[in-house]
Amino acid sequence: MVDERIIGIIGGMGVDSTLDLMKKILDATAVETEQDHIHLVVDFNPKIPDRTACIVAGGPSPAPAICRSIKTVTEAGADLILIPCNTAHFFFDELQASTTTQILHMVRCCAEWTFEHYGKGAKIGLLATTGTVKSRLYENELGDLGLEVLLPEPSEQESLMEAIYGPAGIKMGCLDGPAAETVVNLGRKLLNRGACAILPGCTEPGLALNDVDFPVINPVAILARKAVREVKGGP
Numbered sequence: 001m002v003d004e005r006i007i008g009i010i011g012g013m014g015v016d017s018t019l020d021l022m023k024k025i026l027d028a029t030a031v032e033t034e035q036d037h038i039h040l041v042v043d044f045n046p047k048i049p050d051r052t053a054c055i056v057a058g059g060p061s062p063a064p065a066i067c068r069s070i071k072t073v074t075e076a077g078a079d080l081i082l083i084p085c086n087t088a089h090f091f092f093d094e095l096q097a098s099t100t101t102q103i104l105h106m107v108r109c110c111a112e113w114t115f116e117h118y119g120k121g122a123k124i125g126l127l128a129t130t131g132t133v134k135s136r137l138y139e140n141e142l143g144d145l146g147l148e149v150l151l152p153e154p155s156e157q158e159s160l161m162e163a164i165y166g167p168a169g170i171k172m173g174c175l176d177g178p179a180a181e182t183v184v185n186l187g188r189k190l191l192n193r194g195a196c197a198i199l200p201g202c203t204e205p206g207l208a209l210n211d212v213d214f215p216v217i218n219p220v221a222i223l224a225r226k227a228v229r230e231v232k233g234g235p
Contacts, residue, residue, distance in 0.1 A: 004231050005079045005231045006038075006039045006040070006041055006077045006079055006080070007025070007041070008042075008074065008076070008081045008082070009040060009043070009082050010069045010073065010083045011042050011045065012044045012046035012048055013051065013062075013084070014046070014203065015044075015171075015173075016170070016173065016175070016203075017203030017204070017220065018042065018044055020220055021084040021223065024220055024221050024224035025038060025228060027224075028221075028224050028225045038232070039077075042073070043072045045065065045069055049061065049065065051087035051129075052129045052132070055134055055135055056130055056134055061091070062091065063091040063095060066083070066091065066095055067099075070098055070099050070101070070103075074101050078101065080104065081099070081101055082223055083103065084220050086106065086128060086132050086138075086201050086202050086219060087128075087129055087132045087137075087202065089106060090131070090132075090135040090137060104223060104227060107137050107141050109222050110217065110222050110223070111138070111142045113222045114142060114145075114217055115147060120145070120147065121146060121148070122197075123150055123194050123196055124138075124196070124199050125150045125151075125191060125193075125197070125198045125199065126139075126150065126199050126201050127183060127186055127200050127202070127205040128200070128202045128205070129201075129202045130157060133151060133157065133201075137201070138199065152189070156186055160182065160183065160186055160205070162182075163178075163204075164205065166179065170183075170205070175208065179208070183200075184209065196215065197214075197215035197217050198216050198217070199219070200216065200219070201219065203219075
């Protein structure tokens with residue numbers, strides 16, 4: 001068997017998104033036997049400081065803890081790193097500078113895919129944490145390619161944050177019920193305002209939009225497919 005690159009996953013931000021990425025990598029890999037699957041090394045650390053709290057409220061930086069996770073997976077043999085947390089990419093330059101191992105930039109991969117499939121001038125509805133919104137991660141990456149980002153109104157953004165972080169929120173494992181309904185309803189509102197697709201720029205809203213009847217651009221799925229191509233080759 002030819003040696004393949006080993007994928008390292010920096011997990012725990014949040015906990016369900018890590019499992020979601022692993023499942024999407026499995027689903028994106030064409031196999032004939034179990035041995036055809038890709039070797040994954042995962043450091044699952046839910047103790048990493050909250051990324052939005054750092055960006056919005058001056059909380060502790062998650063970068064040192066993420067760098068430690070990067071060191072852990074590279075020492076375990078990973079030579080391609082994935083971080084299934086959009087907001088963590090605010091710290092991307094610092095994280096990449098900590099290692100010679102390639103880190104795939106999920107936000108950039110998603111922006112490039114969106115441009116290829118929707119074209120210049122398309123309006124994309126963004127549902128993301130306030131940290132991601134304030135960082136302008138997606139607005140910058142999509143804007144550089146000529147796409148426009150539509151955001152929820154301030155009161156709607158508050159509702160989205162409650163759906164993500166609240167006691168009955170998606171980060172608490174509540175993937176059904178009011179939190180998911182809030183995410184879906186906010187997506188429909190952005191579509192009604194002219195968006196041609198909804199981009200969950202936070203992995204938790206993405207989990208709530210896995211089975212809806214409108215176009216969704218899923219960064220985790222795009223990252224998984226990109227990583228599989230990096231390892232296996234092919235289209």
